[in-house]
Amino acid sequence: MKIAIFEDNQKFRESLEFLIVTSGDMELCGSFEDTNRLLQRIEALMPDVVLMDIHLPGKNGIDAVKEIKEHFPAINVCMQTVFEDDDKIFASLCNGASGYILKNTAPEKVLQAIREVAEGGSFFTPSVARRVLNNFQQQPHPGEFTQLTDREREILKFLVEGMSYKIIADKTFISYETVHSHIKKIYEKLHVNSKSEAVAKAIKRRLV
Amino acid sequence: MKIAIFEDNQKFRESLEFLIVTSGDMELCGSFEDTNRLLQRIEALMPDVVLMDIHLPGKNGIDAVKEIKEHFPAINVCMQTVFEDDDKIFASLCNGASGYILKNTAPEKVLQAIREVAEGGSFFTPSVARRVLNNFQQQPHPGEFTQLTDREREILKFLVEGMSYKIIADKTFISYETVHSHIKKIYEKLHVNSKSEAVAKAIKRRLV
DNA sequence: CCGGATATCCCCTGAATTGGTGATTGTTTC
């Protein structure tokens, strides 16, 4: 299992190197302090897993992940950083990172994360996992959808699919005016006043 | 740290019980094979963490999580099951579960998961973490948005926020007709023909 | 310097949406 490291802090990089070489089952195939010639380096080394810091000279780690995954989708990248803000976490994950661990993670956990990531799994530091999770559970307005009736929810779904009043009327075998009534009610309950707002709210609050 | 178990398989339940009582830092405060009188039981025991199976007599574990979190938001629930399908995972997490581990998880990992969950973190089995992650990375049509110009993307964002042509014109200091032009172009590029469709596509493909 | 892409603006027309104010029929709830 070949590992490459990108980390600008020398002390930290060296301790990671030590961790890898003494792990028994991993081979350190490269260790860099910047993202210069990123793709050439990756292509030459072909690591199985890349440990990537976020704050790096040259291109930052988040953009680096994107490039790596675009050109070498099979390589799994694990972020390894001090940053714990949602922006950086989500940007990294959206760009294709498979893991996200903080720098205060215990050494054995780091190795564990690398192994999981190498096998196609994912590993998050618990606090990061929690943030990811919160992104799922983002229904901070719990009563906001439960107050929709079945019929209203049904019609809202059709709205999300981009249908017009007329089409919805046909689909549901009710009259155009009834669709109109339901939608008026939906707008009232969701505190919106257009289809696009309703659709946006429905998707963000997960009615999809 | 008080732990309650809901698990219908007797063998498995007993091994969990053993695991908890021999852990050193946890106290087993309840162990049940069904979800009958769920809330009364929880209220009487007030566990810190609930280990919840999905397939249970009475109410299933997914609905049980919802009830627990609704009435006792401070209690953290960790799912513990053989199911690994997206539906069950996402339903559980959306209902408020803080962890999701498979039944083949090593005992020490189970304890680790409980401890993380108790501290407000989250723990996923790597394969589950991977599925959660995939939910983030679902931009299967990469070229579909890059072809939007900066201006078009900007206006699309305003559409997502539910603004009318007129408001967008004011916000961007351009004329109503220019907004109209841009939106026509956006529709063309996204292959849609209404605000709501454009909004739906924008959000699903993550322009938010 | 020309073609293409982008951004800006204008007009028109028909269709769709939005927001009122109703009404009727059930069902559930107190």
Place this chain on the structure above:
DNA sequence: GAAACAATCACCAATTCAGGGGATATCCGG
């Protein structure tokens, strides 16, 4: 049994959208 709600339908007026024409101006690359 009244009150509350859900689902159904109707009419009307004002506004907004969508799609179809155009027209400039700028910038960029060949």
